[in-house]
Amino acid sequence: xxxxxxxxxxxxxxxxxxxxxxxxxxxxxxxxxxxxxxxxxxxxxxxxxxxxxxxxxxxxxxxxxxxxxxxxxxxxxxxxxxxxxxxxxxxxxxxxxxxxxxxxxxxxxxxxxxxxxxxxxxxxxxxxxxxxxxxxxxxxxxxxxxxxxxxxxxxxxxxxxxxxxxxxxxxxxxxxxxxxxxxxxxxxxxxxxxxxxxxxxxxxxxxxxxxxxxxxxxxxxxxxxxxxxxxxxxxxxxxxxxxxxxxxxxxxxxxxxxxxxxxxxxxxxxxxxxxxxxxxxxxxxxxxxxxxxxxxxxxxxxxxxxxxxxxxxxxxxxxxxxx
Numbered sequence: 001x002x003x004x005x006x007x008x009x010x011x012x013x014x015x016x017x018x019x020x021x022x023x024x025x026x027x028x029x030x031x032x033x034x035x036x037x038x039x040x041x042x043x044x045x046x047x048x049x050x051x052x053x054x055x056x057x058x059x060x061x062x063x064x065x066x067x068x069x070x071x072x073x074x075x076x077x078x079x080x081x082x083x084x085x086x087x088x089x090x091x092x093x094x095x096x097x098x099x100x101x102x103x104x105x106x107x108x109x110x111x112x113x114x115x116x117x118x119x120x121x122x123x124x125x126x127x128x129x130x131x132x133x134x135x136x137x138x139x140x141x142x143x144x145x146x147x148x149x150x151x152x153x154x155x156x157x158x159x160x161x162x163x164x165x166x167x168x169x170x171x172x173x174x175x176x177x178x179x180x181x182x183x184x185x186x187x188x189x190x191x192x193x194x195x196x197x198x199x200x201x202x203x204x205x206x207x208x209x210x211x212x213x214x215x216x217x218x219x220x221x222x223x224x225x226x227x228x229x230x231x232x233x234x235x236x237x238x239x240x241x242x243x244x245x246x247x248x249x250x251x252x253x254x255x256x257x258x259x260x261x262x263x264x265x266x267x268x269x270x271x272x273x274x275x276x277x278x279x280x281x282x283x284x285x286x287x288x289x290x291x292x293x294x295x296x297x298x299x300x301x302x303x304x305x306x307x308x309x310x311x312x313x314x315x316x317x318x319x320x321x322x323x
Contacts, residue, residue, distance in 0.1 A: 050238035078246035087115040105249035110148040117144040120157040130273035153284035170201040185280035191215035209233040259308040
């Protein structure tokens with residue numbers, strides 16, 4: 001399958017430009033401009049980090065709702081550029097944890113960045129994502145960011161532009177719908193989706209992902225804003241954790257996950273969208289199967305090809321229902 005659903009746009013003339021890793025200082029320096037400056041800003045998010053995830057509900061919009069107490073978590077995360085085709089860049093996140101002397105790697109979210117996209121995969125309603133056209137005016141000079149869950153099932157997609165005014169490097173999306181995160185879904189809350197503005201900005205110590213989340217529920221048959229939430233997720237350069245564990249996991253499973261990504265792309269292309277059931281604990285119902293197969297590859301319990309056969313069957317079964 002082609003990548004038309006998630007990254008279709010102009011093919012850039014980048015011959016000879018190379019794919020050297022960018023640094024935040026270079027991306028902010030002004031020594032490059034235009035699309036190459038954007039590319040370096042995206043690539044600058046790769047690295048090894050101490051991460052902090054901070055969420056706080058602030059303003060309620062209905063009289064019978066009380067905002068939750070702030071929620072904070074964190075850990076260590078390695079982010080790698082796994083594909084760079086000029087107008088299309090993929091960043092894979094991997095969480096690294098230690099328990100009782102053992103290192104554990106959890107494949108985390110993935111960012112796909114596409115220059116001047118003709119389409120973007122968007123969250124339309126519960127369990128369903130559709131391929132939406134992007135107008136010529138909206139895509140001119142813009143990048144889409146499509147975010148995928150731990151098992152490479154879809155999460156959300158939005159379109160925005162990089163901006164360098166006032167000495168900062170920041171990408172801001174338009175309003176972007178997405179399903180509930182686990183932290184909310186497990187509570188059976190009165191809201192069922194987010195409508196978010198996402199900002200990615202480079203900082204002197206790494207980068208930050210800021211979220212303006214409007215939490216939406218259904219009341220009297222109408223979508224209703226329940227409460228606003230601020231999210232601030234910081235990524236500060238840090239490598240005093242078992243970085244080698246993340247790279248070893250990816251070396252063992254990269255071919256498997258490439259096949260899984262292709263299977264999801266095929267499922268999306270077949271119907272110009274995809275239906276897949278989500279559950280509170282695991283996100284897409286495919287999560288335990290697909291993540292478990294990768295863990296078995298990493299621990300030498302199964303080889304890549306039979307694992308891919310099982311993964312493709314699981315994706316086909318989970319996406320067989322029409323929207």
